Amino acid sequence: MARSRSQTGPDDETLWNQFRGGDENAFARLYQNYVQTLYHYCAHFATDRALIKDCIHDLFVELWKHRTTIGPTTSVRFYLMASIKRKLVRHLTAEQKLVSQDDMINGRRVGDTLPGADPSHENLLIAHEEDSYMTDCLHQALDKLPRRQREAVHLRYFQNMSNEEISSLMEINIQSVYNLIFGAMSNLKRYVTLENVSL
Known part of the structure; x- marks a missing residue:
């Protein structure tokens, strides 16, 4: 699980604001702090590990690209998890894999349960x-x-x-x-x- 504060560095809100200002090191730290958290969270919705990795990669590419227009947040973890969920839903819906967007929103099960937590x-x-x-x-x-x-x-x-x-x-x-x-x-x-x- 990602921590809101690393042992030797600033908290995530500070890193977020530094990243928004163009700090590449802060951006890299955020990625390191949350990549595993996002991966495990996505595993609840998809069994396609390559798709999960692609979505996470795409999310961080988009974050860096739009860093100057992204607003502040008091919960980096919540922001990233909500963002990756939206992105994954769009991919699954577009490719008709595993579940439809309606299934995701309304919580209906499709087939058997998905793989468990690590x-x-x-x-x-x-x-x-x-x-x-x-x-x-x-x-x-x-x-x-x-x-x-x-x-x-x-x-x-x-x-x-x-x-x-x-x-x-x-x-x-x-x-x-x-x-x-x-x-x-x-x-x-x-x-x-x-x-x-x-x-």
């Missing part, structure tokens, strides 16, 4: 449990979640976003955020129990 992120969710068998069981359980539940869990527990931020990013109301997370937790408990392991 195991290193799952470890954050189960930091109290180091056992590898427990990790494997949770990974399998996450794979079984509906896409929208998985997205909500990823944003809440892996990205530490507030319910208000999740509501805005997913374009749903706060109650729907609560419902998705509650449903995900209930499903995880049920799925892991099926694996004879308790949460």
